[in-house]
Amino acid sequence: MDVADLTPAQARERFRSGERKPTAGWCRGWTQANLIAVPAALRYDLLLFAHHNPQACPVLDVGEPGAHATALFGGDLRTDLPGYRLYRDGKPVADLDRVTEEWREDLVPFLIGCSFTFERALLAAGVPVRHLELGTNVPMYVTDVACASAGSLSGPLVVSMRPVPEALVKTAAEVSGRYPRVHGAPVHVGDPAAIGIGDLARPDFGDAVEVREGEVPVFWACGVTPQAAIMASGVEFAIGHLPGHMAILDVRDDDYRVED
Template sequence: MGTTVTDPAALTPREARSLFRGGLITPTAGWSAGWTQANLLVLPREMALEFMVFAQRNARACPVLDVALAGEVAASIFDGDLRTDLPAYRVYRDGEPVAEVGEVREYWRDDLVSFLIGCSFTFEGALLEAGVPVRHIEAGTNVPMYLTNRECAPAGRFAGPLVVSMRPVPARQVGDAVRVTARYPAVHGAPVHVGDPAGLGITDLDRPDFGEPVEIRAGETPVFWACGVTPQAAVMRSRPAFAIGHAPGHMAVTDARDSAYLVP
């Protein structure tokens, strides 16, 4: 779709969702400033409780903000249609991604339960206000995300590795980045790792597993936060018969305010 958006940060959630419903596919970092974005995972009802336990046991990576029960296509923080109002989705069968599409009505079933999971995009406005650069917003690209060698606590059929997002931060500002993001525990909170990516089993920052690489400049340190793509890594490991997720970086723009998740 050829839509040009001159100031995505100024859009309301409803305006953003309308563009996505109309076919616009784009990463959403920097969109609808001040409004919370969320990861999406959709599962058959018979697996929902097991996933909720998995999320509870791995709350840093999988902070559940809201749940739409079977038969519902909206949620209390998402006054839109979960089948059409994200910019892109991934469909999984037996743990394998079989489609990446702009809407999922043809895949939808009445027994599907939708989980909205906290996203680190929520604290990026606060980082920028504190003077901490956010490189993927500067570059207009997707945030880089990586599979790690850290295992999540399993629950029932769900198990898998922690996924992290990475932002390069000037070394003198790493402490600021930690302090700012620690005040958002419901959307991943403080970093899980600072510095050498080998400590997470990451061998090449220029080859993220999801998203796009970003430039790391002289004097900058890679900083890693738990990422809401972790549930999709669990889907790929655990291989449920069917699941739907957001395409990484293409989030649900909700009607909740970022400030609602700020701890004073």
């Protein structure tokens, strides 16, 4: 079966059984989300960080301490994503297939909006999405744009990039802007150096894609930003998704679309 035709439950079963792939293009019409789970002592700091940086950190759902499911995610957050990243003292120390043993009783899971949610809408409007064409992960970059700090958390903005034909940049901004709870409109268009990105061919996360003649690099805020804050702030313990390997929720992309 084409992965685009899977239901969220079917996709989660495949991940639970060991399939490990980026989730761009999976489960057509179903919302995907970033995962970050932090100790309960940090949950209010993270909520405040998200409040201060809503475009980068749009919170879709939050679980109780120790929970491994939420209202929007009917699977098991410890096993039903295709990849995880473990942090200790702000450093990524392991990429794991599952985190059943590492999941602590004080961990509070946050599900953060993902720009994959509006990619089908971009395609429907005639805007190409290069990483979907290639079957690769979206390229993501750490910028030199500082997020607003909150409590013990601070860090840089992370962005995802999609090359867009110059004539369609306005369309891409309008289409994605209808999804404000999953990053919304772009945060930057054009020169990557203006936001501290030195080389588009060397993303910090994901896979590089070509920006062709007549195209412009367009950058959206990315839900990996909380993981950048975990690293910058030296958080003693956290679990995130492996960038691009998302939690697939039991809600529809259209639930996050606002009308003109």
